[in-house]
Amino acid sequence: MIRELGPNDIVYLLEAARWTVALAVIAMVAGGVLGLVVAVLRIVSFKPANWIAIGYINIVQGTPLLGQLFIFFFGLPLFGIQVGAWEAAALALSINASAFFGEIWRGSLQSVSPRQWEAGAALGLSYWQRLTSVILPQAVRISIAPTVGYLMQLVKDTSLTALIGFIELTRASQILSAATFKPLQVYGLAAIAYFVICFSLSRLSEQLEKRTHAAR
């Protein structure tokens, strides 16, 4: 049955967009926690830990997200873990995000000059005091803009979960496009919805960047 594109369909797309946002938020939180571990493993002065982190980052960033999604979707059930598209999508995106967060935060930590450590030591601060009141405040400030910038990438990446059948914005557009046979309008609407989410994030990133520069 081919039918017209009506206001209900726009509501349907917006409801699906909630899943896009939910997936991005989950990947941000879980990927963020794991990414922190990756960043720490990457910079501690213990070579095997560095190698593990470097290997992890290279594997995740050297393979397509689409492949990671399919491996989790088909692979986990073989190990007796029953997953649907939703769990596989959340897991693959979180792991993918953790490698990128790890790299961003490692860069931020290392961009604080080592002289700051020395200066802290010269002032008689302990290692912990130097880390929490000298290094981290500067590193966090440096990392805010690229972190928010990456969130934009994460929102766009959630569209690939449509290909394992998770019903978010892109998959909902496919379904709606098949029902109404108005692909140009439907995918156009989806593009606008993504644009609104991502453009807000990129403006936020720009503003945070300006603010962090003003603070210096």
Next chain:
Amino acid sequence: MNYNFRFNALLPYTEEIIRGIGVTLQLTCLTMAIALVIGLFVALARMSGNRALRGVARVYVEGIRNTPLLVQLFIVFFGLPSVGIRLDAYLAAIIGLSINVGAYASEILRAGIQSIRPSQIEAGRALGMTAGQTFRSVVLFPAIKAIYPALASQFVLLLLATSVVSSLGVGELFHQAVFIDSRTYRSFEAYTLITVTYLVLTLAVRALFSLVYWLVFVRRPRA
């Protein structure tokens, strides 16, 4: 766990996988070449004195960078036929990918062009270099050196992103995984093998880019 992993079930499909690698590399190189041309024009448009031209270029770059590649590909492949533009999957993939990467390339090229200060060109001229020599050794060579790492990582990102065009039915590497899966029902093995193949490809491409960088910019420093 009582599943027997049988990677050797994939052996009869070696030919398909090799063909897939070929199509993926072809898509990547062709797209990169077209995207660099688009990117150069868009970068120049964004720096031009004409307000309207700057505006159009900015809308293009922001529009592309804030929407997912998959949706862009769907608009080109499934959307355009409703306004009478019918493309086969391979052509739609090349067009969609090029338009996408062109926006990112324009930002990289703009940064490269802006990294050259006008005073350096004046300095080149003052040293008695001809206009051509100045352009080659003072503008072009340092600009390429400055953006080389960004372009190299864009190339790797593109190589991975081409996997998305499998959803249009283009017979590249990832599509071969879908094909082998449909023939053997060995989903996990097929997708794992293809994903590892991508890893090998990206590591090889990165090594090649590092080698070229060393040969061109390190061994014989001219800039």
